[in-house]
Amino acid sequence: MRVALGLSGGVDSSVAALLLQQAGHVVECIFMRNWRADADDPHCHAETDRKDAVTVAGHLGLRFRLRDFSVDYQSEVFRHFLDEYARGRTPNPDVLCNREIKFKVFLQAALALGAERIATGHYARVRETARGFELLRGVDQAKDQSYFLHQLGQYELSRTLFPLGAMHKPAVRALAREHALPTQAKKDSTGICFIGERDFRRFLARYLPAQPGDILDTAGQRIGTHPGSLYFTLGQRGGMGLGGVRGAGEGAWYVVGKDVASNTLIVAQDDASRWLDARTLCASAPTWIAGRAPGDTFICQAQIRYRQTAQDCRVQIDAAGCRVDFVQPQRAPAPGQSVVFYQDEVCLGGATIEASDAVFGGLLAPPESHPMSMPR
Incomplete structure (x- = not known):
């Protein structure tokens, strides 16, 4: 197939490019410029990443393009990020970036170039079944990124490849070394891309005094x-x-x-657990991978933050979104963050946390407690 790969300049997308090439696909590498930093900003590594991406594409003999999505990022991701903080909430820009940029604007640009699929270096998997497409956790539990992809739908998954989904990170590094990829020893990026390794409060104060x-x-x-x-x-x-x-x-x-x-x-x-722990949270704007919820009420597991161990819960769909009752108390559910639902390795979807029954969690009337039977 003709595949457009989002080549970020990191080792993960570099190995994804190698794997796609080895599988016989016609690969075109696209570097997404999502953030326009000041020329003298020492905390933004976008230009270094672009140069690394060019070097990797050249090393593999693949075509390279640059696409500037910074205007879309400002309006669809960064504006929301600032609005949420101004409301006293804690947004998750990675979730919105995936939905609005990587699997919307980038997907549209790739299809316009003649690609049949897009690919990224995410640690997640797509499985096609008789009922449609499922989003699965990455095999490497320590790197699984399905949490950040929970707002994707059937259209996006039907056109997406995740070459690293069945791999563990050490094997990715080993493959990069074996093929002398220029990014083989490059440190993984962490944190929010447009902030980089700088003081978060000082950065935010530039926009929200x-x-x-x-x-x-x-x-x-x-x-x-x-x-x-x-x-x-x-x-x-x-x-x-x-x-x-x-x-x-x-x-x-x-x-x-x-x-x-x-x-x-x-x-x-x-x-501070007695003040932070919550057994119930309310969430809004749920999205479902299958296009619909598994039921009006269902048992599943959920995460309220990335890399958290999935927690047993019951989900009830209501007019405002959904209510999630956990078997075990959850520490500090933060309004603006995502609660993401799973059935074992299958990601069902997720919603935005609005309030919880923690003492200062925002629910005016804490819901009545009720025992639950949690079959496995």
């Missing part, structure tokens, strides 16, 4: 000030400048609640 406000303990007593509540997220440890609070011990402080309207943080010390 904030005002100092009060820090309260769980009894409502003022114990300090913060630089802006929108810079903090639920469960965050430290970073509040608290020290020597009268009557308090020397243990760490955790954010257990926040109110952007009053610009207030609520914090607890040491073991």
Whole structure:
């Protein structure tokens, strides 16, 4: 097939290019420029990544193109990122980037160039069944990225290849060394792409200036000030400048609640689980890989953050989205983050967390507890 590969300049997409070539596909490499940084920005590695991608394509004898999606990224991903933080929430731009850029704008551009499929270096798998296409976890549980791909649908999966889905990361590195790929020893990128390895709060302040406000303990007593509540997220440890609070011990402080309207943080010390743990959360805008939910009520597993062990739960679909009841308490479900649903290795879809029954989690009336039977 004619395959357009998103070549990022990292080792994963480099090995994906090699595997596609070895499988006999006609491969065209496309580097996506999604973020336009200042020329003197030392924290953005996009130009270095582009040069590495060019070198890899040349090493393999593959055609290389560059496509600039930065305007789309600004309007569809970064604008949402800022809006969510301004509301005091914690967005996940990687989920939106996959939906709006890599598997929408990039897919459209690739098909316009004559590609039959697109491919990326994600650790995930696609399986075609009699009922349609399924998104599966990557075989390497430590690298599985299906969490970030849960908003894809049948159309996107039918046109996507994940060459690394059945591989473990050490084998990817070994293959890169065996074929002398220029990126064989390149360090994996981490964090949010447009921020890079820089101070997050300072970056955010360039776009969302904030005002100092009060820090309260769980009894409502003022114990300090913060630089802006929108810079903090639920469960965050430290970073509040608290020290020597009268009557308090020397243990760490955790954010257990926040109110952007009053610009207030609520914090607890040491073991903050009693304030952060939730058994129920409400989520909005659910999306389903199959195009529909498995049922109005169903048992499955869910993750409220990347690399979390999947947790047994019951999901109830309602007019507002869905309610998720967990068997075990979940620490600090953060509004704006994703809850992603699984049946073993199959990703069902996901939704955006809105509130939880943690003490300061946002549910005005904590739901009644009810026992659940969780068959495996």
